[in-house]
Amino acid sequence: MSEIDATDTIRGRDPMKYVFIGPAFAVVLLIAIFPLIYSLGISLLSYRLAPPTPVRFVGLDNYAALLQQERFWQVARTTALIGFIAVALQYVIGFALALALKAKVPGEHLFRVGFLIPMLVAPVAVALIARMMFNPTMGPLNQFLSLFGLVNLPLLTQTNYALGAIIAVEVWQWTPFVVLMMLAGLQTLPDDVYEAAALENASAWRQFWDITFPMLAPISAAVVFIRLIESFKIMDTVFVMTGGGPGISTETLTLFAYQEGFKKFNLGYTSALSFLFLIVVLVIGSVYLAVLKPYLDKQK
């Protein structure tokens, strides 16, 4: 922020700065903060559209009801399960791919463009393609598995397989993001450390654990954090692939909120649910940062 101090006296009082930041501030305030406060108010009401009931102030009753509902915990567990496993796989595979690209494997340029593609495909389209791939009778995966004697597995209609399929799709789609970020991080590492390590005959394995991994710890923490937060929002993929089924065994928090809000029109309840969701995200985010902070500070 040193540039700011240098120009403080000249630019500090220029009212033009409010014109620059004003529109963004206004849009975020109107379209993001205002709805947030509005629905915080709704979450304290008993408010249903179907069947229409008189609106009543019920305080924290909606929250209490949700916390006592087994379905809420089940859905939260499913969301966390999908998020943690998928992000762990994305990170490991993505980091390995970034290392391979950094080592200039032949055809590196083509790989770079190819690896980027899944990230840009609409999640609903990905989910539709996944439905075809995982189709238990006509899909190519079934034919592949048949080679090993596993014929017509219920890939999308049995809980464990369905969860696995969703995680596979998440990994397919978002590993490119990890590749992109880790590759950018790898390119900032100084060469001389590696030259020194090579002089001392440190193996590639040792170089990775003693130099690369610790030096990339901050960016790794950021990448995992972003992916984790994003994957808790997962909805489109599940919506199209399994619709939350079988039963509610693959339902995620966003999908649950959608069902309550748009199928049952239980507005107060849904608002409370989305705030609980927000709290869950904030808690997991804070715990994550608190756990990592001592380690990251040590790296500096």
Next chain:
Amino acid sequence: MTRRGRYWALFFCLVWAAFTLFPIYWVLITSFKTPPAVNGGPTYLPFIDFAPTLDAWSDLFSGRRGQFFNTFYSSTLVTLFASVAATAIGAMAAYALVRFPFRVKLGAGLLFFAIAFGGYQTLTQGFGFGRFDAALRAFPSALVAAILVNRLRLPGPVLGNADILFWFVSQRMFPPIVTAFALFLIYTEIGRAGFKLVDTFWGLSLAYIAFSLPIVIWLMRDFFAALPVEVEEAAMVDAVPQWRIFLDIVAPMAAPGLAATFMITLAFVWNEFLFALFLTNARWQTLPILVAGQNSQRGDEWWAVSAAALVAIIPMMLLAAVLGRMMRSGLALGAIK
């Protein structure tokens, strides 16, 4: 790296590339299949395994299968407008955060929340105002009060540019369902007051601009911070107004960054599902909603489903090619450092 190590790395990359590209290849060939070729089990090679046909595509373009043109048109219009607007507004804000000092007192922020939420609750519960009327009164008063109070000397921490940046970026951490659902309720209330926002161009575009701003500000801040401040200072000495400095000097220098940010926003908005699901129903439905609907309407008519999915995918593929080229020139590097 050793020779053997390089072969393993290449092998790993090839396996991943196959895993990445096979589904894309699959959807591409499926869109050229006939119904018997789909139902008879998986086939892989056009002309050898099955005879390709354009039936699915001509069905799609003839409009016999739902209003594809209309959806494509609204998707394109909303995406382009929202991305341009978000990039412009976001870039301006990012520039302000890099070059101008801002001071916001934490007390003023808390006061804003207290008046906005407290006033809203009091007006609805105590005085029987409608929810929307109450919000319409509480919210602007809170804003005015906070701005006035911010000028006073207040105890407590003062938030600087880094905090304001974090405030913007943290909007992205919130689960979008919170905003999407609330926006739907608000749009409905505004609609009752006579101004239609649900299923309109403006309603959806506004939501997308707000939804894209955090990422635009985050990316553009780094691009602007990397620019040399001397040119701008020289212009300031010549008494060139700030908005001219921004438009004529800074924006052209940051053009590659603006282009990259614009394209990333484009991809986000084009693929977005949740807001479109809540805020549109017929006229301004976007492609992801239409594509998702194919599933229940078409079931196992994979040729039709594939063609529909490809309409959503192909524009982004072209974007990937451009982005990949830009990345190679080290452009995206500055953005994500």
